[in-house]
Amino acid sequence: MTGTGTATLAASTAAHGFLSPTGVEIVFLLVGLVTLGAAVVTVTTKQLVHAALWLVVALGGLAVEYLLLTAEFIAWVQVLIYVGSVVVLLLFGLMLTKAPIGRSPDADSGNRWAALGVAVAAAAALVWVVADAFRTTWIGLDGDAPQGTTKVSGEILFRHWVLPFEALSVLLLAALVGAIVLSRKRGKEEKR
Numbered sequence: 001m002t003g004t005g006t007a008t009l010a011a012s013t014a015a016h017g018f019l020s021p022t023g024v025e026i027v028f029l030l031v032g033l034v035t036l037g038a039a040v041v042t043v044t045t046k047q048l049v050h051a052a053l054w055l056v057v058a059l060g061g062l063a064v065e066y067l068l069l070t071a072e073f074i075a076w077v078q079v080l081i082y083v084g085s086v087v088v089l090l091l092f093g094l095m096l097t098k099a100p101i102g103r104s105p106d107a108d109s110g111n112r113w114a115a116l117g118v119a120v121a122a123a124a125a126l127v128w129v130v131a132d133a134f135r136t137t138w139i140g141l142d143g144d145a146p147q148g149t150t151k152v153s154g155e156i157l158f159r160h161w162v163l164p165f166e167a168l169s170v171l172l173l174a175a176l177v178g179a180i181v182l183s184r185k186r187g188k189e190e191k192r
Contacts (some may be wrong), residue, residue: 028068035061052090059083073150089172093179 021029038057045051059082066075157165 024068028065031061031064031068035065048094049091052087052094055090056083056087059087071153073153086172089176093175096179096183 035058038054038061042051042054042058045054059078063075063078063083066072066078
């Protein structure tokens with residue numbers, strides 16, 4: 001029985017290839033394209049509030065990608081932390097500093113080509129570092145709890161990554177306090 005099951009699995013794996021994607025792979029690609037488009041619009045728009053809202057779309061698209069990869073815990077962390085907290089904090093910062101709603105000439109410094117060069121170099125360095133770091137890493141999926149499940153992710157998160165998460169929360173708090181301080185200074189200057 002096991003030999004027949006293995007032969008059937010091998011035959012279905014051989015029939016499935018690059019030119020015959022599954023429905024999940026097609027959805028993954030389409031959501032990835034929408035996420036990439038939203039990220040490009042986020043960094044190219046001159047309206048700060050629109051940039052924040054497009055950032056919500058990009059981060060939400062990443063959460064959908066995590067769901068398609070069956071990493072539910074990471075997807076919900078993405079929604080709760082990034083879409084829920086970081087973007088709301090960003091919008092509060094925009095409101096408290098009285099950022100312009102329409103086009104903002106201050107948002108464009110005229111260094112688009114330099115910024116594009118730095119972005120391409122940073123992306124190339126990131127791809128190279130990640131590819132080099134995980135080139136020989138193999139994840140065994142036939143264990144008690146495969147990688148990416150809530151149990152394994154939670155154990156790794158609370159065992160090794162607690163301090164960086166706490167540092168991030170202090171950083172976000174400092175950004176919110178800075179936005180409040182800036183808005184109060186501008187309010188006092190306008191009253192004079």
